[in-house]
Amino acid sequence: MAAIVKMKPEQDPEVRKGKYTGSNVAGCIGSSRWSHPNKEFDLLIGKRERDDLSDNPYVKAGQWAEDQIGKRFAKEMNLGIRFVNRTYVSKDWPLATGHIDAKIVGQNVGLEIKTADKYKAKEWSEHLDDYNPTIPIEYRCQINHYLYITGWDYWWIAVLLGGNDFRVLKINRDEIAIQKQVKELKEFHKDHLLTGLAPE
Numbered sequence: 001m002a003a004i005v006k007m008k009p010e011q012d013p014e015v016r017k018g019k020y021t022g023s024n025v026a027g028c029i030g031s032s033r034w035s036h037p038n039k040e041f042d043l044l045i046g047k048r049e050r051d052d053l054s055d056n057p058y059v060k061a062g063q064w065a066e067d068q069i070g071k072r073f074a075k076e077m078n079l080g081i082r083f084v085n086r087t088y089v090s091k092d093w094p095l096a097t098g099h100i101d102a103k104i105v106g107q108n109v110g111l112e113i114k115t116a117d118k119y120k121a122k123e124w125s126e127h128l129d130d131y132n133p134t135i136p137i138e139y140r141c142q143i144n145h146y147l148y149i150t151g152w153d154y155w156w157i158a159v160l161l162g163g164n165d166f167r168v169l170k171i172n173r174d175e176i177a178i179q180k181q182v183k184e185l186k187e188f189h190k191d192h193l194l195t196g197l198a199p200e
Helices: 037-044 057-077 118-123 137-150 175-193
Strands: 002-005 081-083 087-090 102-104 109-116 154-161 165-172
Touching: 037 175, 057 081, 057 109, 057 154, 057 165, 087 137, 109 118, 109 137, 118 154, 137 154, 137 165, 137 175
Parallel strands: 109 154
Antiparallel strands: 002 087, 081 102, 102 109, 154 165
């Protein structure tokens, strides 16, 4: 289970400072195509600032569409959702935090909302009934991180591809994968953050 900090990371960067979040976990353990352990180490120790993506058109589009995608998910899946305006903190390891998009009402289940260009459609499974669906590795790490800090049962991910291809996938809880990822993350912390030695 997780404690809750009542503030969005976007509103208070201090909430994310020095923490392992859904957005940096893949980079820390070397599973990201967009980042790498050295970069995340520098960010965590304050040697460099995180890129300002507030004017990035893809980020803007995703933020604008989040509410509508969430509502479409709720309607098509016949599920109530509650958008989350909090940061969750792992009680097991308080350095692990996460700002989730939404929670299914009355269930210990989360919802992650994404947008992507249509040329990335092959990175996503097409069918809801896929037990172990294909999604980008960075988002798999993100959701495993959220499952760890919340202790919830599973996660939905809703993605709008190219503005007209709407897909919903279920990410089942894989305790072996979750614990493997947590172990790698804690090793990164022990080997680099606690020693001050950058990854090779």
